Amino acid sequence: MAKLTKKQKEAQSKIENGKTYTVAEASALIKEVTNANFDPSVDLAVRLNVDPRKANQMVRGVVTLPHGTGKDVKVLALVTPDKEEEAKEAGADFVGLDEYLEKIKGGWTDVDVIITMPSVMGKLGPLGRVLGPRGLMPNPKTGTVTMDIAKAVSDVKAGKIDFKVDKTGIVHAAIGKASFDAEKIAGNARELLTTLVKLKPQAAKGVYIKSIYMTSTMSPSVAIDTKRFTEQ
Secondary structure, rough: OOOOOOHHHHHHOOOOOOOOOOOOHHHHHHHHHOOOOOOOOOEEEEOOOOOOOOHHHHHEEEEEEEOOOOOOOOOOEOOOOHHHHHHHHOOOOOOOOHHHHHHHOOOOOOOOEEEEEEEHHHHHHHHHHHHHHOOOOOOOOHOOOOOOHHHHHHHHHEEEEEEEEEOEEEEEEEEEEEOHHHHHHHHHHHHHHHHHHHHOOOOOOOOOOOEEEEEEEEOEEEOOOOOOOOOO
């Protein structure tokens, strides 16, 4: 096991061993224990009492973080010519169709989100092997397959993220940057957690949220009290 650096030891010492914190406390603390020389992401890892292998216990959804993600999200709008201007005005970084389909076939995936129309999805099917593993395949459930291209692009640019429970029952999501005020980090965290509660599958029995951890890139994690995360 690698030895902790002086900074890592100092950061770890600020977190009380075995203690769980409110969202507000964790948000303030994560700023204290972050020592990276860049502006790292702040992430939540939420362990749910579900079995993702069963379709009736899959948890997937979207949430618009009230304070955004702090990330400049690159959006590709794969649309027909009559929708191009709408996509551009909404702030899409790349707009077009066939030329971008060819680029993707060649391995280009330098975007964060792809938004498209129902009529275009047939052309994207053959690209599933490229887009699927990267989480880039548009999906009606996440609002990335729609006729309202302007709204979809604007929502993503404003801080809309999609999340999905992984095979171990954990939802991982970036909820902001360490440079955010603690209040903004807390507000985004509560929005995601509240959304997860609303998405609790009827088939999920017992305690739904088993654990919540907040961390930033290269920082120790802070445990959040699963019974107090709605507190202001």
